[in-house]
Amino acid sequence: MIENIFSIGLYQAILIFIVILFSVSFHESAHALVAKLLGDNTSTDRISLNPADHFEWTGFLMMMFTNFGWGKPVMVNETNLRTRRSYLMVAIAGPLSNILLALLSVGLINLNYYIYINFNINTFSFIIPLLYYFVEINVGLAVFNLLPIPPLDGSSILREFLPIDFYSRINTFQYLLILFVLVYLPIFNGQTLISMVIYPAVNFAFKFIL
Numbered sequence: 514m515i516e517n518i519f520s521i522g523l524y525q526a527i528l529i530f531i532v533i534l535f536s537v538s539f540h541e542s543a544h545a546l547v548a549k550l551l552g553d554n555t556s557t558d559r560i561s562l563n564p565a566d567h568f569e570w571t572g573f574l575m576m577m578f579t580n581f582g583w584g585k586p587v588m589v590n591e592t593n594l595r596t597r598r599s600y601l602m603v604a605i606a607g608p609l610s611n612i613l614l615a616l617l618s619v620g621l622i623n624l625n626y627y628i629y630i631n632f633n634i635n636t637f638s639f640i641i642p643l644l645y646y647f648v649e650i651n652v653g654l655a656v657f658n659l660l661p662i663p664p665l666d667g668s669s670i671l672r673e674f675l676p677i678d679f680y681s682r683i684n685t686f687q688y689l690l691i692l693f694v695l696v697y698l699p700i701f702n703g704q705t706l707i708s709m710v711i712y713p714a715v716n717f718a719f720k721f722i723l
Contacts, residue, residue, distance in 0.1 A: 525642075532646045533576055534564040536614060536654055537584040541567040543610035544587040548603045553593035582657075586664060604669035611655040618647035619721050652718040656711045 538561070545559035559566055569585035576582030591600050622644050625637040637644070661671035663684040672680050 528643050528646050529650070532643065532650050533573075533582075535562065536611060536647070536651050537572070537576075537582075538562045538564050538567045539610050539614060540607040540654060540658070541584040541587055543606040544589075544603055547606035548587065548589050548594070551599040551602060552595045553590050553603075555590045555593065556587045559587050583665070598673075601669055601673070604666040607666050608655040608658045611651040611658070615648050615651040615655070615718060618644040618651070619718070622648070622722050648718055648722070649715050652715045653711050656714040657707075660710070 542560050542562060545556040548555070549557055549560065561567075567584035569583065572583035572585075574582070587603075589600065589603055591597075594600060594603070621637055622641060625635065625641060628634050628636045629638075658665045659667040661667040663671075663680075668680075668684070
């Protein structure tokens, strides 16, 4: 696992910064695109890979210090969506976009290895470190955002099973809840949710690299 961005070298920090900006932008853009496809044009301006359109300080600082965070939330008017549960499809689009980026990165890493072994040509050698960060960060982002804690995407699934009043109350404390539960609260044997859920998922993804 990568350390937080302040404890590594400048070259690694630049690579991580590039991956974070692109991955978060791709994630939020996916939300906006799926919302538009399902009938809501509220955030069509967020269908963009420009990081400035998706930057959010709290999520960015979380990413810097813990390797996991989020971008500026995409506003969705649920009354414009085709069905009541269309919002779940909008929510799941973000994590799925990160999984797609991770799979593409794994594919390119393995393709480079195959070409090198069979033809002694290092086709993508100059971007291999970047691709490894794409795998790690995007798997982390996908799993992190699927956790059922507001304002993460997984909370849209949680909302289906909770009384609306109760969900609204816990949603009020969303950022503090994430910081406390994910980063500081030991759940089992001194481990936090991040160490119990996200790190194993990232390690599992690396098993698919040749």
